[in-house]
Amino acid sequence: MMRFTKFAATVAAVGALALVGCSGSGTAAPTDEAPVKEDVSFEAGTTMAKLHDAGKITVGTKFDQPLFGLMGLDGNPEGFDVEIAKLIAAELGIAPENIEWVEAVSANREPFIEKGEVDIVVATYTINDKRKEVVSFAGPYYVAGQDLLVLSGNPEKIKGIDDVKGKKVCSVTGSTSAQNLKDAGVEVIETDTYSNCLTPLRQGEVVAASTDNVILAGLADQNPGEFEVVDNPFTEEPYGIGLKKDDTEFRNFINDTLEKSFKDGSWAKAWESTAGKVLATPTPPTVDRY
Numbered sequence: 701m702m703r704f705t706k707f708a709a710t711v712a713a714v715g716a717l718a719l720v721g722c723s724g725s726g727t728a729a730p731t732d733e734a735p736v737k738e739d740v741s742f743e744a745g746t747t748m749a750k751l752h753d754a755g756k757i758t759v760g761t762k763f764d765q766p767l768f769g770l771m772g773l774d775g776n777p778e779g780f781d782v783e784i785a786k787l788i789a790a791e792l793g794i795a796p797e798n799i800e801w802v803e804a805v806s807a808n809r810e811p812f813i814e815k816g817e818v819d820i821v822v823a824t825y826t827i828n829d830k831r832k833e834v835v836s837f838a839g840p841y842y843v844a845g846q847d848l849l850v851l852s853g854n855p856e857k858i859k860g861i862d863d864v865k866g867k868k869v870c871s872v873t874g875s876t877s878a879q880n881l882k883d884a885g886v887e888v889i890e891t892d893t894y895s896n897c898l899t900p901l902r903q904g905e906v907v908a909a910s911t912d913n914v915i916l917a918g919l920a921d922q923n924p925g926e927f928e929v930v931d932n933p934f935t936e937e938p939y940g941i942g943l944k945k946d947d948t949e950f951r952n953f954i955n956d957t958l959e960k961s962f963k964d965g966s967w968a969k970a971w972e973s974t975a976g977k978v979l980a981t982p983t984p985p986t987v988d989r990y
């Protein structure tokens with residue numbers, strides 16, 4: 701279990717939430733997608749061969765998180781997680797239109813993978829030891845940090861986690877965010893998705909909503925003038941791609957794909973066409989081949 705004293709050292713690595721814009725992002729421009737690989741072949745019996753031969757992949761992602769995973773009115777999701785999934789699919793020779801998107805919420809990610817309801821989860825999914833007991837992770841492909849979302853003007857003058865101890869804060873069941881708050885002595889009001897924390901915050905039932913800074917930045921951007929991110933992250937949240945436990949070949953393949961995307965610019969392009977509308981482009985993290 702991460703302790704808050706340890707966070708001080710890691711928070712510096714997360715860096716401040718750098719905003720590049722402040723108005724609602726509206727409809728995202730069509731993205732410049734990675735070319736779908738043709739003439740690829742994979743060793744028989746591998747997950748890569750199975751997916752390539754089927755010509756489709758099922759991806760669990762968030763549907764209500766602007767910048768990372770947001771379902772559009774046309775039935776196509778948008779966001780950085782969505783683009784990362786497309787990069788993986790492209791490397792398997794699968795076109796974006798052959799990706800089946802399934803809504804994942806924080807609490808159903810491990811069960812979805814364990815039951816085989818999805819092939820991968822790309823859903824602001826923190827890699828940690830507890831989850832590694834039931835699923836495997838490729839990545840990280842981004843490192844976020846937990847922060848607080850408050851009403852515009854910050855009426856309660858909340859500067860960081862210490863200011864909400866013993867107070868009511870909204871977060872999501874099954875997330876590292878809810879657990880970290882509880883460990884810090886915060887009274888957590890739980891719901892199923894972060895967008896469902898906005899009404900309790902507006903109505904003063906909670907003093908803040910809390911999860912990863914980039915998720916909060918997306919919610920603030922989606923509701924111009926209503927909310928602000930405190931911008932004092934207190935954890936480190938390395939985002940991984942969840943897959944069946946111990947499918948080492950598939951995990952290596954995704955790690956190779958990520959490393960390639962870090963080098964050839966497709967990762968940066970994926971960022972710039974999505975989260976980059978609001979947040980500065982970070983440097984890619986180092987893949988952890990644990």
Ligand code: GLU
Binds near residue numbers: 823872877911912
């Ligand atoms: N990254 C954290 C987690 O995986 C919080 C965000 C989320 O719930 O998706 O639990």
